[in-house]
Amino acid sequence: MKMLTGGVLAALMTASLPFAASAQEFTPDQPECIAPAAAGGGWDFTCRQVARVMRETGLIDGSMRVQNLSGGGGGVAYAEVVNKRNDEDDLIVAASTATATRLAQGAFPGNTMDQVRWLGTIGADYGVIGVRPDSEYESLEDLMTALAEDPRQISIGGGSATGGWDHLKVLMTAQEAGIEDLRAIKYIAFAGGGEAISQLLAGSLQAYTGDLSEGMGFVESGDLRILAVLAPERLDGEFSEFPTAAEQGYDVVGANWRGFYAPGDMSDEAYDWWVSQLDTMYASDAWKEVMENNGLADLDMHGEEFAEFVAGSVSDIEQISRDIGLVQ
Amino acid sequence: MDTFVQLYDGFAVALSWQNLLLALAGCFLGTMMGALPGLGPANGVAILIPLAFTLGLDAVAALILLTSVYYGAMYGGRISSILLNIPGDEPAMMTCLDGYPMAQAGRAGEALALSGVASFVGAFFATWGLVFLAPLLVQIALLFGPGEYFVLYTLAFATLGGIAASNQAKSAFAAALGIAIAMIGVDTQTGVQRFTFGEVHLYDGIDFLIAIVGLFALSEVFVFLENRGSHEGGKDSGKMKIGRVTPSFKLLRYCTPTMIRSTVLGFISGVLPGAGASLGSFLAYSVEKQVSDPRSETFGKGDPRGVAAPEAGNNAASGGALVPMLALGVPGSGTTAVLLAVLLTLNIQPGPLLFQNNPDVVWGLIAALFIGNFMLLALNIPMVGLFTRVLLVPTHILMPIVAMIAFIGIYSITGSTFELSMMVGFGALGWVLRKLDVPLVPIILGILLGNEMEVNLRRAMTISNGEWTALFDSWLAITLWTIAIVGFVLPIFLGKRVKKKMKQAEEEGPLSD
Numbered sequence: 097m098k099m100l101t102g103g104v105l106a107a108l109m110t111a112s113l114p115f116a117a118s119a120q121e122f123t124p125d126q127p128e129c130i131a132p133a134a135a136g137g138g139w140d141f142t143c144r145q146v147a148r149v150m151r152e153t154g155l156i157d158g159s160m161r162v163q164n165l166s167g168g169g170g171g172v173a174y175a176e177v178v179n180k181r182n183d184e185d186d187l188i189v190a191a192s193t194a195t196a197t198r199l200a201q202g203a204f205p206g207n208t209m210d211q212v213r214w215l216g217t218i219g220a221d222y223g224v225i226g227v228r229p230d231s232e233y234e235s236l237e238d239l240m241t242a243l244a245e246d247p248r249q250i251s252i253g254g255g256s257a258t259g260g261w262d263h264l265k266v267l268m269t270a271q272e273a274g275i276e277d278l279r280a281i282k283y284i285a286f287a288g289g290g291e292a293i294s295q296l297l298a299g300s301l302q303a304y305t306g307d308l309s310e311g312m313g314f315v316e317s318g319d320l321r322i323l324a325v326l327a328p329e330r331l332d333g334e335f336s337e338f339p340t341a342a343e344q345g346y347d348v349v350g351a352n353w354r355g356f357y358a359p360g361d362m363s364d365e366a367y368d369w370w371v372s373q374l375d376t377m378y379a380s381d382a383w384k385e386v387m388e389n390n391g392l393a394d395l396d397m398h399g400e401e402f403a404e405f406v407a408g409s410v411s412d413i414e415q416i417s418r419d420i421g422l423v424q
Numbered sequence: 425m426d427t428f429v430q431l432y433d434g435f436a437v438a439l440s441w442q443n444l445l446l447a448l449a450g451c452f453l454g455t456m457m458g459a460l461p462g463l464g465p466a467n468g469v470a471i472l473i474p475l476a477f478t479l480g481l482d483a484v485a486a487l488i489l490l491t492s493v494y495y496g497a498m499y500g501g502r503i504s505s506i507l508l509n510i511p512g513d514e515p516a517m518m519t520c521l522d523g524y525p526m527a528q529a530g531r532a533g534e535a536l537a538l539s540g541v542a543s544f545v546g547a548f549f550a551t552w553g554l555v556f557l558a559p560l561l562v563q564i565a566l567l568f569g570p571g572e573y574f575v576l577y578t579l580a581f582a583t584l585g586g587i588a589a590s591n592q593a594k595s596a597f598a599a600a601l602g603i604a605i606a607m608i609g610v611d612t613q614t615g616v617q618r619f620t621f622g623e624v625h626l627y628d629g630i631d632f633l634i635a636i637v638g639l640f641a642l643s644e645v646f647v648f649l650e651n652r653g654s655h656e657g658g659k660d661s662g663k664m665k666i667g668r669v670t671p672s673f674k675l676l677r678y679c680t681p682t683m684i685r686s687t688v689l690g691f692i693s694g695v696l697p698g699a700g701a702s703l704g705s706f707l708a709y710s711v712e713k714q715v716s717d718p719r720s721e722t723f724g725k726g727d728p729r730g731v732a733a734p735e736a737g738n739n740a741a742s743g744g745a746l747v748p749m750l751a752l753g754v755p756g757s758g759t760t761a762v763l764l765a766v767l768l769t770l771n772i773q774p775g776p777l778l779f780q781n782n783p784d785v786v787w788g789l790i791a792a793l794f795i796g797n798f799m800l801l802a803l804n805i806p807m808v809g810l811f812t813r814v815l816l817v818p819t820h821i822l823m824p825i826v827a828m829i830a831f832i833g834i835y836s837i838t839g840s841t842f843e844l845s846m847m848v849g850f851g852a853l854g855w856v857l858r859k860l861d862v863p864l865v866p867i868i869l870g871i872l873l874g875n876e877m878e879v880n881l882r883r884a885m886t887i888s889n890g891e892w893t894a895l896f897d898s899w900l901a902i903t904l905w906t907i908a909i910v911g912f913v914l915p916i917f918l919g920k921r922v923k924k925k926m927k928q929a930e931e932e933g934p935l936s937d
Contacts, residue, residue, distance in 0.1 A: 167840065172840060257612035280885055300887055301887070313778075
């Protein structure tokens with residue numbers, strides 16, 4: 097029902113677009129972005145960079161307030177929005193693949209993905225699997241063959257908890273390589289990608305799984321060799337030297353998207369306004385610069401398309417989490 | 425020589441009027457934030473990030489402001505430790521042990537001034553360490569695998585016996601309680617929740633700031649409430665003497681070896697990713713105690729060396745923590761994690777290439793650290809008199825302010841009321857434990873270090889497929905084990921000898937004088 101009215105409204109609005117300038121449909125009084133983690137993390141980055149670019153490009157009058165509401169890996173903020181701020185029009189919340197992962201694994205107790213409205217993405221960070229430059233594993237196939245033969249010899253480290261996104265990327269690749277016993281693969285969780293890479297350099301680990309942006313500095317300094325980037329096709333510019341997993345015969349795409357959701361009962365006018373502002377911002381040069389400087393790759397999905405994408409990735413992650421016994 | 429040329433260029437960047445003013449403002453704000461219980465360096469920096477962006481500062485200027493706040497907060501943390509027995513931030517915890525007794529003995533001014541100088545020494549030499557040793561130290565940090573980290577944290581707990589002079593069993597209990605609290609939350613190695621009871625606020629574990637503010641600040645308020653009737657609240661406040669506000673040259677010379685030892689230890693702890701300033705001040709204090717006072721005669725009762733050691737240690741660690749952050753992109757402490765995020769937001773990629781790609785940022789920052797250090801020393805010594813006025817505020821006014829700051833501080837970090845109730849819970853726990861004479865410091869250490877210790881043990885075990893020998897198979901691990909065992913066993917034997925001596929002394933009576 098809601099979707100129907102939304103569609104009708106959107107149609108009406110597009111039809112009356114020439115007049116829309118005089119009758120502003122919606123503008124937030126006090127735009128606010130919740131970063132569901134403490135200052136300094138990826139969600140905080142998402143809110144603050146978007147707030148800055150939106151202010152500078154005039155997409156928002158004044159400035160957008162960024163509030164850090166940490167706890168429960170984003171679960172505290174999710175529960176707060178669902179339970180207490182469900183009908184607010186001025187509020188958006190930063191989210192990423194980690195949000196979808198936790199929703200899929202039931203780590204936000206009592207909450208599901210359809211309790212909020214998914215706005216859109218602002219880019220993605222593609223997953224990589226890498227090794228030390230002097231490693232005996234020359235290609236993704238070498239690593240996967242060795243893993244299939246004896247998983248006890250290989251420790252793979254990453255910056256997320258067990259069952260988290262960095263871990264899942266390895267599992268998805270291994271599954272694609274036909275490895276049956278996913279639980280035998282040794283994943284070592286670290287507090288961040290940087291810590292995992294330093295343990296790779298220290299010789300404690302044999303392979304590293306993470307996001308391209310966090311590994312790039314180490315690639316340039318010659319401390320990390322990328323075996324595969326989990327993108328649908330080769331990336332642009334300096335990233336084009338990295339082979340994709342797909343071209344090596346493993347059909348895996350691991351995009352750590354960054355984006356936003358909004359309260360479940362946000363009005364359609366407000367929802368459409370936010371979607372269109374995000375869309376405009378995404379196309380701006382200022383945002384392209386942010387993406388380039390932070391290793392964010394292109395991933396532009398908005399509105400219903402994005403909601404379907406999140407639903408799809410939630411169900412994929414749920415399946416693989418079940419396979420490794422993380423979800424019963 | 426190349427290094428000096430680059431450092432010179434760095435000073436050229438840092439010595440603009442704008443940057444000097446920013447450094448001054450940062451130092452002042454940082455000192456204030458550090459002094460307020462709850463608001464530590466990490467939150468201080470986080471709070472000022474929006475300001476740096478709103479002012480439209482460029483990368484170097486923003487970093488100068490924020491690192492000045494960082495260093496300032498490390499200086500400021502000691503103030504409330506000494507004056508109120510409430511650590512302003514977690515690394516300043518150890519400063520309470522001897523700083524507060526000094527203040528009670530009427531030497532508050534001296535303690536503040538001495539700790540200011542110790543902070544300066546620690547931070548100043550750590551910055552030199554950063555200049556010369558950064559590339560080298562990265563190599564040392566790479567010697568630490570999960571096994572070595574585990575032994576390092578074991579060492580910290582093993583030397584705990586040296587800290588708590590009175591009752592070893594009670595401090596062991598307190599440490600165990602702390603480790604138990606650290607277990608709450610999602611276990612990162614398996615993704616399984618532990619002791620969360622389905623409460624989403626507990627999934628990330630308990631923030632140690634909440635525990636610290638509750639255990640130290642609020643329990644202090646509760647004790648005050650309890651005693652109000654009998655004491656009328658006035659006994660200790662009005663009559664507290666401040667003493668001289670500059671340390672004598674003699675005292676400084678007396679503490680010089682302490683400061684040198686602590687600076688080295690603190691700097692090394694800072695360099696190790698994840699260890700940070702708390703471990704630095706802790707190790708500095710416990711080693712200093714083993715070295716200068718193995719028989720527990722003066723430490724914990726207001727020994728100036730017990731004030732100098734942790735302050736030199738934690739400020740040296742804050743300099744050391746910048747090494748892995750700049751050179752590896754791996755934060756060595758909570759605050760550097762926030763600074764790392766700032767760098768990323770400013771489009772500067774920390775890591776192995778930072779020194780090549782952004783030399784102006786690195787050397788400008790280092791020069792700013794030197795300048796900030798001198799500013800902080802200049803700010804802190806004359807302001808000792810001002811700070812000590814806090815002691816003259818009657819307790820019945822001071823305590824409500826403490827409670828208010830505690831609530832505002834915690835709410836500003838977490839933005840949720842659940843954490844506030846948890847803090848009150850910790851306050852009540854702290855009150856009960858004080859009644860039972862259980863020391864509070866080991867609890868905090870358990871919360872701070874327990875998780876890292878466990879996680880590294882399990883990483884090591886997973887990597888070695890369950891072979892325990894992995895914990896002994898490097899010279900570094902064996903060295904650390906040796907230190908840990910000596911640190912654990914020595915106080916036990918020495919303690920016996922001390923008791924014997926004391927008995928003898930009693931028997932000999934007045935003759936021993």
